[in-house]
Amino acid sequence: MKRQLAGTAALLRLALRRDRVMMPVWVLATSLLVVSMPNALGSVYETAAERATAASAMNANSSLRALYGPVFADSLGGLTAWRAGVFAAVLAGIMSLVVVVRHTREEEETGRQELLSAAMVGRRAPLTAALLAALLANSLVGLLITAGLAGQGATGALALGLAVAGAGTVVATAAAVAAQLTESARAAKGVAAAVLGAAFVLKAAGDSGAAAGESALTWASPLGWVEHVRAFGGERWWVLALFAAAVAAQGALAYALAGRRDVGMSFLAGRPGPAEGRLGGTGALAWRLQRGSLLGWSAGFLIAGLVFGGMAEGAADLVGDNAKTREIIERMGGRSALSDAFLAAMAGMLGLVAALFVVSSVLRLQAEESGQRAEPLLAHAVGRLRWAGGHLAVAFGGSALILALGGLGLGLGHGQGAADTAGAVGACLAQLPAVWTIGALAVLLYGAAPRLAPAAWAVAGTALALGWVGPALNVPQAVMDLSPFTHLPKLPGATEIAWTPLALLTTLAAALTATGLTTLRHRDLTP
Known part of the structure; x- marks a missing residue:
């Protein structure tokens, strides 16, 4: 196993250098989206009574529940988790799939991975480096969210930060599986984006019919798990285990697939073109x-x-x-x-x-x-x-x-x-x-x-x-x-x-x- 991970540290440094602009910008933008919400919401709903009335109205509107989910607490922290939690998780997921596919399938598609593999680089080192880069980016998002919302309640801030980071990491491992299955970076991004879109659709369908967020469809979505953590609203810490289980399962599948194919190959071959051009x-x-x-x-x-x-x-x-x-x-x-x-x-x-x-x-x-x-x-x-x-x-x-x-x-x-x-x-x-x-x-x-x-x-x-x-x-x-x-x-x-x-x-x-x-x-x- 040690030989298969040889060169991981060098590839991780290379990935971080290549993403030295994109990754910090994305991390800061996602984090600022969340930490700016309490001030924005506080200027709109100045009193506890106004916040309680707004939360009740939002939970009664099925369209708003489908878009944002149910409100579990009418504090500024609770409204922040309702308004920005799922969307921050979506942004973290997009960042993760871009990072993972860029440093796995895209490297193989352009032929750079074959050159790197001629050196002392293990079979699973590129995948490991890509996942570590995505994990680092998601950890920074979670850390900044936790620090930025600590004034609203340290426990709720930590729960929301971990939930957003967990959702992003789940998408990262899904992208890792897609990179093994498809033959092009564009197809891999498309598959991973489709998974993320399906997760949002499941969450929206479940939330639109259940004000308490307890629909089975919501539970089937990693974005629904972000809601179920209930940051600032009686945290459910055990829900974080669902993120860990999904990451472990998808990561294991990606590693198994990576060890069973050649560089540049895929498990889902593209369809051959017609004999005559159209x-x-x-x-x-x-x-x-x-x-x-x-x-x-x-x-x-x-x-x-x-x-x-x-x-x-x-x-x-x-x-x-x-x-x-x-x-x-x-x-x-x-x-x-x-x-x-x-x-x-x-x-x-x-x-x-x-x-x-x-x-x-x-x-x-x-x-x-x-x-x-x-x-x-x-x-x-x-x-x-x-x-x-x-x-x-x-x-x-x-x-x-x-x-x-x-x-x-x-x-x-x-x-x-x-x-x-x-x-x-x-x-x-x-x-x-x-x-x-x-x-x-x-x-x-x-x-x-x-x-x-x-x-x-x-x-x-x-x-x-x-x-x-x-x-x-x-x-x-x-x-x-x-x-x-x-x-x-x-x-x-x-x-x-x-x-x-x-x-x-x-x-x-x-x-x-x-x-x-x-x-x-x-x-x-x-x-």
């Missing part, structure tokens, strides 16, 4: 490569729209006479009728998430180049602009599609007729100029400095953070204006639509995209 051009190739991702995002946006739309009518009852909660919703969705303001806020949230899709889709160009799949294609009668144009058509057109489906879901969930459904679709499509601006910035970074292209994730993440927690934290307007989404009209409900910001953002997106394509045309491909 792709008619670069656009068809881009669609073939990205269709699975686009279909998944489309289904997710439609479902999210239905859930958010169903919550709109209960917005007034949930807010009640709380002026500060009303003010936050109005800051997010404009000063229209409260249900319209809520729908506008949800349309804005869908736009923020769509920015993540467009960045992911644009950066597929970098993945094709770094994986040395672009150069053989460009060696034929295919220009760089034509090749890139196919992927950008999927990125920018796909963002319009998923937003339209999200708007359709909002309208159908709200159930107010065809005219209101069309208005909801229009409200979501109004987010496109800002989404395209962030996507265009990704094009510029990829074209001019491909090594800096991943920084587009930081831009999209910053916009998401400002849009999500900025209104609740009363972030200064000068900071909020840094996000292109701040300048969009708040639809539906706005009496007048400001067309100038939409036109300016669309023009900016076109200019950034053109500049990025120009620089791509004149630079060398990454060796």
Whole structure:
């Protein structure tokens, strides 16, 4: 066994060096999301009576329970665990699957692992190093959450920190299994992300029907276990054993699979292609490569729209006479009728998430180049602009599609007729100029400095953070204006639509995209 783990320490140092920017940023962002909640919630619900009333209203709303889970305590700590616990666990899970797949299957796919394995590197050393890196990142998230919430109650803070770290580690070991089964890093990430998505769906389905959170479906989900720990609400320490058992079982399976295959091989072989090619051009190739991702995002946006739309009518009852909660919703969705303001806020949230899709889709160009799949294609009668144009058509057109489906879901969930459904679709499509601006910035970074292209994730993440927690934290307007989404009209409900910001953002997106394509045309491909 010692020989099979040889070189683990060196590979761990290499992984931490490669992730020296991404990992700290993700850890800090996830932790700050949680530790900033008590101040935000305290400014909204200033008294114990207000918090108790809000908790009762939240538990009575099945849509809110599906999204956030039940409230087990009406203290600021309890409301923080309710509002941010599961979402912090989701963020920790995404970070974990990216880290594990990057240092396992992606290394094999690019051929770097074969070179490393020629040295004194054990068979299971790469997997061990990747899991240790993910464990370290999740431990830091848990430690920062515990330290940041200690003022709300040390016991509850520790329980929440351990629960979030445990959920992230469970996803890390699931990603480790996926990396052994699939033949590409993209497929491994897709499988791990599907597992995480299924966990959220199970939790949401269970919580929507059981206010106490005792549904069997909730217990079947690691994200449901985060709720069941009941941080700040009579902690259930034994639930943490479920995380440990899942990590041990999945980790053992990953190690067993890793010892039974060759480097670069997988247990689930890809399907062979047809004897004769069926792709008619670069656009068809881009669609073939990205269709699975686009279909998944489309289904997710439609479902999210239905859930958010169903919550709109209960917005007034949930807010009640709380002026500060009303003010936050109005800051997010404009000063229209409260249900319209809520729908506008949800349309804005869908736009923020769509920015993540467009960045992911644009950066597929970098993945094709770094994986040395672009150069053989460009060696034929295919220009760089034509090749890139196919992927950008999927990125920018796909963002319009998923937003339209999200708007359709909002309208159908709200159930107010065809005219209101069309208005909801229009409200979501109004987010496109800002989404395209962030996507265009990704094009510029990829074209001019491909090594800096991943920084587009930081831009999209910053916009998401400002849009999500900025209104609740009363972030200064000068900071909020840094996000292109701040300048969009708040639809539906706005009496007048400001067309100038939409036109300016669309023009900016076109200019950034053109500049990025120009620089791509004149630079060398990454060796």
